[in-house]
Amino acid sequence: MIRAFFVEFIFPLLLFLFIRSLLGNFISRYRTPPAPRQPFAPSVQAGGELKKDPICGTYVSTAASVTRTVNGEVVHFCSKACCDQYPKA
Numbered sequence: 001m002i003r004a005f006f007v008e009f010i011f012p013l014l015l016f017l018f019i020r021s022l023l024g025n026f027i028s029r030y031r032t033p034p035a036p037r038q039p040f041a042p043s044v045q046a047g048g049e050l051k052k053d054p055i056c057g058t059y060v061s062t063a064a065s066v067t068r069t070v071n072g073e074v075v076h077f078c079s080k081a082c083c084d085q086y087p088k089a
């Protein structure tokens, strides 16, 4: 009696939960959008010219970079942190 209950109810339930969790993992792996790029990674996704960040040496896309004009020259940075480190003119 108890064994029948186990085989006919608990086992299919566990099997269902197991399969569902596997499917959930599988689906979420393909549904999650790609992680945002790290600001210090070479960034070319937005197109434009590549410029070297004078603080950390990373090449950044002019379209995606943080810019500041120093002595009439536009300087490109990978992030605001690098921009803030650049000596003020």
Ligand SMILES: [Zn+2]
Pocket (backbone or CB within 6 Å): 053, 055, 056, 057, 058, 077, 078, 079, 082
């Ligand atoms: Zn930088």
